[in-house]
Amino acid sequence: MKQKMDVLQGTLALMILKTLDVLGPLHGYGIARRIEQISGDLLAVNQGTLYPVLLKLEQEGSIASEWGASEHNRRARFYRLTRDGRKQLQAETRGWNQTSAIIGRFFAAKSEDFS
Amino acid sequence: MKILKRFVAKLSSFTTRHRDDQRLKEEITEHVALQIAENLRAGLSPAQARRQALLKFGAVESMAEDYRSERRFLFFDTLLQDIRFALRMLRKSPGFTAVAVLTLALGIGANTAIFSVIDAVLLRPLPYTNPGRLISVQEAGRGVGNSVSYPDFFDWQSQNHVFSGMASYHGDESTLTGAEEPTHIQTLIASADLFKVLQANPFLGRTFQPEDDQRGHDVAILSYPLWHGKFHASPDIIGKSIALNNERFTVIGVMPEGFQFPPTSHRDLWLSTAIDRESGSNIMTGRGYNMLSAIARLKEGTSLASAQTEMDLIARRLAQQYPKSNKKRTTVKMVPEIERIVGSVRASLFLILSAVIGVLLIACVNLANLSLARNTSRGKEIAVRAAVGASRSRIFRQLFTESILLSLLGGAAGIALAAWGTQELVRFAPQDLPRMAQVGLDWSVLAFAALLSIGTAIVFGSIPALRASKTNSAVSLKDASQTSSHGISHLRLRSGLVIVETGLAMVLLIGAGLLVSSYVRLVRVPLGFTSTGVLTFTFDLPSGYTTSQTVNLMNDLLPRLRALPGATAAAADWSLPFSGTGVSTGVTFQGRTVAPGNTPVSIVDAITPDYFQTMGIPLLKGRIFNDADNWTSLPVVIINEAFAQRYFPNENPIGKRIQPSFSMTNDYPWREIVAVVGNAKMGDLSEDFQPEFYMPFAQIPNYNAFVLKVQGDPLTLVSAVRAVVASLDKNLPLYNIQTMDGYLSSSIAARRFITLLLGLFAVLALVLATVGIYGVMAFSVSQRTRELGIRMALGADRGSVMQLVLWQGARLAFVGVAIGIGTALGLTRVLADFLFEVRATDPATYVAVAILLVVVALLACYIPARRATKVDPLAALRYE
Numbered sequence: 003m004k005q006k007m008d009v010l011q012g013t014l015a016l017m018i019l020k021t022l023d024v025l026g027p028l029h030g031y032g033i034a035r036r037i038e039q040i041s042g043d044l045l046a047v048n049q050g051t052l053y054p055v056l057l058k059l060e061q062e063g064s065i066a067s068e069w070g071a072s073e074h075n076r077r078a079r080f081y082r083l084t085r086d087g088r089k090q091l092q093a094e095t096r097g098w099n100q101t102s103a104i105i106g107r108f109f110a111a112k113s114e115d116f117s
Numbered sequence: 118m119k120i121l122k123r124f125v126a127k128l129s130s131f132t133t134r135h136r137d138d139q140r141l142k143e144e145i146t147e148h149v150a151l152q153i154a155e156n157l158r159a160g161l162s163p164a165q166a167r168r169q170a171l172l173k174f175g176a177v178e179s180m181a182e183d184y185r186s187e188r189r190f191l192f193f194d195t196l197l198q199d200i201r202f203a204l205r206m207l208r209k210s211p212g213f214t215a216v217a218v219l220t221l222a223l224g225i226g227a228n229t230a231i232f233s234v235i236d237a238v239l240l241r242p243l244p245y246t247n248p249g250r251l252i253s254v255q256e257a258g259r260g261v262g263n264s265v266s267y268p269d270f271f272d273w274q275s276q277n278h279v280f281s282g283m284a285s286y287h288g289d290e291s292t293l294t295g296a297e298e299p300t301h302i303q304t305l306i307a308s309a310d311l312f313k314v315l316q317a318n319p320f321l322g323r324t325f326q327p328e329d330d331q332r333g334h335d336v337a338i339l340s341y342p343l344w345h346g347k348f349h350a351s352p353d354i355i356g357k358s359i360a361l362n363n364e365r366f367t368v369i370g371v372m373p374e375g376f377q378f379p380p381t382s383h384r385d386l387w388l389s390t391a392i393d394r395e396s397g398s399n400i401m402t403g404r405g406y407n408m409l410s411a412i413a414r415l416k417e418g419t420s421l422a423s424a425q426t427e428m429d430l431i432a433r434r435l436a437q438q439y440p441k442s443n444k445k446r447t448t449v450k451m452v453p454e455i456e457r458i459v460g461s462v463r464a465s466l467f468l469i470l471s472a473v474i475g476v477l478l479i480a481c482v483n484l485a486n487l488s489l490a491r492n493t494s495r496g497k498e499i500a501v502r503a504a505v506g507a508s509r510s511r512i513f514r515q516l517f518t519e520s521i522l523l524s525l526l527g528g529a530a531g532i533a534l535a536a537w538g539t540q541e542l543v544r545f546a547p548q549d550l551p552r553m554a555q556v557g558l559d560w561s562v563l564a565f566a567a568l569l570s571i572g573t574a575i576v577f578g579s580i581p582a583l584r585a586s587k588t589n590s591a592v593s594l595k596d597a598s599q600t601s602s603h604g605i606s607h608l609r610l611r612s613g614l615v616i617v618e619t620g621l622a623m624v625l626l627i628g629a630g631l632l633v634s635s636y637v638r639l640v641r642v643p644l645g646f647t648s649t650g651v652l653t654f655t656f657d658l659p660s661g662y663t664t665s666q667t668v669n670l671m672n673d674l675l676p677r678l679r680a681l682p683g684a685t686a687a688a689a690d691w692s693l694p695f696s697g698t699g700v701s702t703g704v705t706f707q708g709r710t711v712a713p714g715n716t717p718v719s720i721v722d723a724i725t726p727d728y729f730q731t732m733g734i735p736l737l738k739g740r741i742f743n744d745a746d747n748w749t750s751l752p753v754v755i756i757n758e759a760f761a762q763r764y765f766p767n768e769n770p771i772g773k774r775i776q777p778s779f780s781m782t783n784d785y786p787w788r789e790i791v792a793v794v795g796n797a798k799m800g801d802l803s804e805d806f807q808p809e810f811y812m813p814f815a816q817i818p819n820y821n822a823f824v825l826k827v828q829g830d831p832l833t834l835v836s837a838v839r840a841v842v843a844s845l846d847k848n849l850p851l852y853n854i855q856t857m858d859g860y861l862s863s864s865i866a867a868r869r870f871i872t873l874l875l876g877l878f879a880v881l882a883l884v885l886a887t888v889g890i891y892g893v894m895a896f897s898v899s900q901r902t903r904e905l906g907i908r909m910a911l912g913a914d915r916g917s918v919m920q921l922v923l924w925q926g927a928r929l930a931f932v933g934v935a936i937g938i939g940t941a942l943g944l945t946r947v948l949a950d951f952l953f954e955v956r957a958t959d960p961a962t963y964v965a966v967a968i969l970l971v972v973v974a975l976l977a978c979y980i981p982a983r984r985a986t987k988v989d990p991l992a993a994l995r996y997e
Contacts, residue, residue: 030144031151048175049152053144054183078147079140 221527224480226534322370520578528570547866623937629879645797647733652831739792760808906993926978
């Protein structure tokens with residue numbers, strides 16, 4: 003249970019970074035919507051889990067936040083990618099691509115490849 | 118790096134938590150509002166839009182918890198919260214708290230007190246500079262004592278390359294005159310290197326210099342207390358002369374306050390070996406006079422092992438060079454000085470320590486049991502916590518905090534108990550337990566107590582907390598108190614714990630039982646003499662007294678002592694039993710030759726004729742000395758039964774002649790055996806009777822003690838005795854005033870101390886184990902109320918219900934006893950050294966202890982069992 007959560011949090015963090023990279027500064031709801039649109043059911047429930055991850059990323063310095071006005075002219079907190087965050091995203095994207103390429107090759111391999 | 122950043126962020130937000138919570142709240146509100154707006158656009162009703170938005174957001178509280186833990190050191194928040202809650206819980210159940218704290222206080226207090234003794238006696242270094250390099254050096258070999266002669270010591274000193282310095286010393290006593298009234302004092306005659314070896318500096322004046330060992334350098338160094346007590350702490354004392362046994366000594370120095378050497382014995386002043394050189398005896402040249410102890414300082418960079426090799430080499434060389442005296446002295450025993458002091462008590466102290474650890478373990482088991490019972494009755498509370506989202510680890514932590522808190526409270530009470538306990542220990546400790554005066558509570562002891570408390574909490578707190586955190590909330594919520602499956606596995610765990618503590622108590626009781634039985638046997642050992650009603654004391658004659666003056670004084674004194682009201686007999690004695698004055702000497706038998714190195718030996722004694730009457734030693738054969746046995750008559754001797762049995766196995770010893778190599782002069786006359794007397798123990802009750810011979814005081818005028826047989830309490834006569842002695846010579850201070858019973862009692866004080874402590878802890882263990890059995894049985898009966906009610910409704914009578922419950926308890930006790938016996942049998946080797954005439958597997962002790970434990974266990978079960986018989990079947994059934 004705990005482990006699965008960690009994996010989820012890790013991927014969630016990467017998705018947040020990528021979202022901010024693509025769309026620019028966004029408030030929490032915006033990020034949640036975007037991730038929901040792209041990933042399907044990952045955030046269909048428990049959108050709240052987003053916020054601890056946002057805080058963690060902020061404390062690590064990957065993102066920064068400030069109060070701003072939402073489209074309804076309400077006070078909302080906007081998150082944006084920092085330079086560190088951009089670097090981290092690049093590094094993690096590279097790592098992720100490598101990993102998925104390896105795993106992909108592995109799954110594609112047929113039994114005779116191993117003999 | 119990331120971790121560091123997060124740490125700093127957490128640290129900074131530690132103070133701003135309120136604002137942070139505010140921010141989260143705003144964000145959630147905004148998020149939900151946006152979602153509602155979205156849902157409304159999608160065509161949902163306002164109520165539905167709101168509901169869907171909240172569902173989608175998920176559990177706010179658990180998210181907020183995650184958020185906060187991300188934000189801050191949640192640990193401290195939770196800790197404070199847990200402590201507050203734990204305190205409230207403990208206050209709410211004062212009975213449980215009191216029992217738990219008391220149990221812990223006993224366990225931790227006993228351990229802390231014993232640790233404070235071990236710390237002071239065994240662990241603390243000796244109070245000298247770099248004490249780890251101080252080595253006690255002793256001659257050794259088969260049948261060799263542990264002292265060394267002057268010539269051998271000089272050879273050690275000059276031939277070794279491993280010590281930076283080596284000093285000899287031996288104790289002496291003398292009468293200090295000239296300063297107010299004459300005082301009997303303890304002195305140490307040491308070679309000039311002593312203070313250099315110890316690296317000890319004087320408070321005033323100087324210590325010895327090499328030339329102080331030469332003739333004519335009669336110098337003395339005072340101890341601080343003597344300087345204060347007898348010389349008014351006058352700084353002018355340096356260079357002044359004092360009189361010891363009527364001889365003049367120049368004071369050259371005063372040692373600082375607290376300085377002691379030898380490390381554990383009190384000395385009033387230190388003299389150089391000049392006094393031995395001037396004594397005119399042949400102790401300086403004879404290799405047979407083994408009377409010295411030696412201490413040396415290892416050179417830097419030299420190991421004890423390499424020093425050992427070199428000293429052994431020197432010893433073997435001396436053995437070859439002087440076979441007559443040194444043949445058996447083929448090796449040298451070297452141990453750190455601290456080891457010489459405390460080596461003999463280590464085993465006893467560790468035995469006591471293991472007993473108190475046993476007690477603490479029992480206390481832990483009891484507490485674990487208590488907490489288990491308590492958690493059961495708190496099942497609902499815990500289930501509610503789990504239901505509202507407390508994780509297992511969260512529940513574990515909260516319960517564990519309670520345990521730690523309890524343990525610390527117990528620890529604090531335990532320290533108070535230990536403060537009192539150590540005082541009592543010091544008071545009751547035997548004289549020969551070294552360094553007891555330094556026992557007390559200091560930082561290291563307090564740190565030990567604190568660590569012990571936390572360790573204790575881990576031992577007793579983890580099982581109940583783990584168990585409670587596993588509770589299935591759904592089952593518990595349904596019915597917290599009566600769930601049968603949970604109850605049974607629970608009871609099994611608790612029964613297991615009871616078996617463990619019964620087993621531990623059994624081991625301790627067996628140990629104590631064996632020691633008590635040894636002690637009883639020891640005090641019942643026939644002494645061979647009557648110790649009751651015998652007063653002993655002594656005084657020194659100044660060196661001016663000639664032999665004939667000494668004999669005359671004795672002839673004057675003894676009749677006057679005998680004439681004191683209540684006194685029935687008086688005598689002078691050289692080797693007083695149990696006073697540590699006995700010596701052995703070689704004996705030659707007329708008409709027998711012995712291989713060299715196999716000389717028969719015997720304890721030597723010199724007595725006035727009434728000695729046997731005074732001590733109640735029976736005459737078996739022949740005649741007692743009388744006034745006709747004097748300086749000019751035929752030299753005679755009386756032997757004891759052991760002497761006769763060993764050296765005259767199938768002969769009548771009366772009339773045979775022996776030649777003891779012991780004399781006041783250089784003349785060793787043949788002595789005719791005139792009597793055989795009964796055996797008497799000389800010093801160690803656990804030892805067999807040793808061969809001993811007695812010479813008449815008139816022929817060998819030397820004594821160490823006077824014995825006076827008195828009707829009633831011997832100590833009432835002390836002032837009368839003082840007056841009698843003063844009437845003969847007012848410069849003779851009395852010392853070593855003691856009853857024979859007193860000597861006897863201190864000879865077994867150490868054994869009594871260990872037996873008493875182990876007995877005490879065993880009883881404590883028994884009490885705690887009994888409380889444990891009672892607790893489990895009471896719990897079990899309350900769990901089985903309904904079952905017992907049904908049984909009774911179906912016709913079981915009170916007797917069979919009582920039997921049922923008693924049997925349940927007895928079974929636990931039996932298993933515990935069996936485990937205890939098994940463990941004790943495995944541990945026999947540990948105890949063997951402490952036992953006397955009892956084997957460590959003594960069946961009688963095992964059976965007696967087993968019966969005791971089972972009976973006490975049954976008594977503990979009786980109360981719950983009786984409650985069980987009082988169960989009203991109707992009430993019990995209606996209860997469901």
